[in-house]
Amino acid sequence: MTNRRIMIDGYNLALERGTGVATYSRNLSLELSKLGHKIDLLYGLRTSTGTNPLLNEVNFFDPVTKSPKTMDVAKTLLRSPMGLKAREVPITGKVIARHPTRILPPYDRIFNYQHLFTVARWHFKVYGKFMETSYERPAEIAHWTYPLPIRLKHAQNIYTIHDLVPLRLPYTTLDNKKEYFRVARDIARDADHIVTVSEASKRDIVDLLGVPEEKVTNTYQSVSLPSAILERPFDEVATEVEAIFGLEPKKYFLFFGAIEPKKNVGRIIEAYLASQSRYPLVVVGQLTWKDANDLRLLGVSGQSGGKKTVDPSISAVSRAQQIIRLEYLPLNMLASIIRCARTVVFPSLYEGFGLPILEAMQLGTGVITGTEGSNPEVSGDSAYLVDPYDVGAIARAIRDMQNDDDMVAHYEAAGRERAKLFSPERYSERLTELYKKLK
Numbered sequence: 001m002t003n004r005r006i007m008i009d010g011y012n013l014a015l016e017r018g019t020g021v022a023t024y025s026r027n028l029s030l031e032l033s034k035l036g037h038k039i040d041l042l043y044g045l046r047t048s049t050g051t052n053p054l055l056n057e058v059n060f061f062d063p064v065t066k067s068p069k070t071m072d073v074a075k076t077l078l079r080s081p082m083g084l085k086a087r088e089v090p091i092t093g094k095v096i097a098r099h100p101t102r103i104l105p106p107y108d109r110i111f112n113y114q115h116l117f118t119v120a121r122w123h124f125k126v127y128g129k130f131m132e133t134s135y136e137r138p139a140e141i142a143h144w145t146y147p148l149p150i151r152l153k154h155a156q157n158i159y160t161i162h163d164l165v166p167l168r169l170p171y172t173t174l175d176n177k178k179e180y181f182r183v184a185r186d187i188a189r190d191a192d193h194i195v196t197v198s199e200a201s202k203r204d205i206v207d208l209l210g211v212p213e214e215k216v217t218n219t220y221q222s223v224s225l226p227s228a229i230l231e232r233p234f235d236e237v238a239t240e241v242e243a244i245f246g247l248e249p250k251k252y253f254l255f256f257g258a259i260e261p262k263k264n265v266g267r268i269i270e271a272y273l274a275s276q277s278r279y280p281l282v283v284v285g286q287l288t289w290k291d292a293n294d295l296r297l298l299g300v301s302g303q304s305g306g307k308k309t310v311d312p313s314i315s316a317v318s319r320a321q322q323i324i325r326l327e328y329l330p331l332n333m334l335a336s337i338i339r340c341a342r343t344v345v346f347p348s349l350y351e352g353f354g355l356p357i358l359e360a361m362q363l364g365t366g367v368i369t370g371t372e373g374s375n376p377e378v379s380g381d382s383a384y385l386v387d388p389y390d391v392g393a394i395a396r397a398i399r400d401m402q403n404d405d406d407m408v409a410h411y412e413a414a415g416r417e418r419a420k421l422f423s424p425e426r427y428s429e430r431l432t433e434l435y436k437k438l439k
Contacts, residue, residue, distance in 0.1 A: 163352030
């Protein structure tokens with residue numbers, strides 16, 4: 001395949017703690033770079049790109065964020081119908097930025113336009129069509145990793161739609177459903193191609209948006225954890241987890257991911273309490289859904305004035321039943337706590353792909369997951385499958401995995417084998433086939 005210049009948006013890459021889509025974007029850039037393509041990253045950070053190269057580089061790595069002023073957005077909207085031109089951010093190494101560059105994916109050039117993606121959304125609301133952007137010597141292909149109302153001029157524009165959860169399970173997201181549908185509908189009509197990450201999501205895109213099957217390619221996803229994480233001796237990892245968290249290896253259950261309705265955290269906690277497990281349940285995740293009923297079982301009853309409020313009685317129950325909540329862990333610590341878990345409990349209601357399933361399997365940890373969405377497609381018969389709406393079924397799975405060491409060992413081994421189907425090499429092959437379709 002001819003090597004090409006491909007643009008990848010930095011919409012999720014810029015988030016301080018990242019998302020599953022940020023992981024997707026990093027892996028996409030990594031594999032395309034390995035295939036020999038040149039990568040342009042296009043950001044919409046808060047900072048403007050001026051004439052001083054050093055200050056541009058400093059501002060790019062400045063973690064301080066702020067919302068755009070309404071007047072600034074309004075002024076930009078007067079220019080946006082003519083298209084907005086991003087400027088290159090010179091990365092010279094003058095800024096000591098070892099920590100941020102660790103999460104930057106491979107790239108050839110980086111561009112930025114102040115609040116680009118916020119302006120694109122407002123442009124779509126005001127003018128009813130996608131905003132165009134450009135930059136010097138643009139890429140041949142713009143690969144938008146999220147359904148955004150924006151196009152790169154003079155390029156083929158392809159969009160990854162990870163799932164249609166806002167349309168399939170509207171009660172589980174805070175998206176403006178009308179706006180989301182209009183953006184998805186216009187992508188379905190005008191995109192040069194659509195990419196997705198599972199056959200379940202592909203079926204939704206074809207059925208709900210009326211897209212011809214040949215216009216949608218499922219590449220799945222992959223996990224590419226650093227070798228330094230994968231090759232660490234288990235005894236060393238176990239010592240770390242016990243010393244830092246006070247957790248005995250292989251004697252706790254784990255959920256990790258965003259705490260939001262589709263993740264089914266409320267039923268997971270109910271099932272754990274019903275199972276009367278002698279092992280603790282560790283919940284790693286950020287609160288992303290205000291006033292969700294799930295959160296009360298974590299001792300959080302809502303938010304007041306931007307601060308979480310705590311219901312002491314519920315918090316006491318959680319402590320008595322050994323529910324341990326950690327809001328955020330860096331990758332190396334998260335990988336350690338996954339690896340030492342007896343089982344990852346992830347019976348979510350719906351996933352476009354279900355990356356935590358694959359991450360757990362690659363790290364050699366057994367998984368309890370659900371029968372909805374893409375979860376069974378990713379896990380195959382290498383995980384303990386349950387009806388995610390059935391608290392009793394989840395509780396039985398927890399008890400089974402607690403009491404049966406042979407079952408745990410079976411799912412650990414089966415999961416490792418299953419993970420190979422989603423290796424970076426397999427992902428690279430699927431990307432090669434995708435880009436062959438774009439002439």
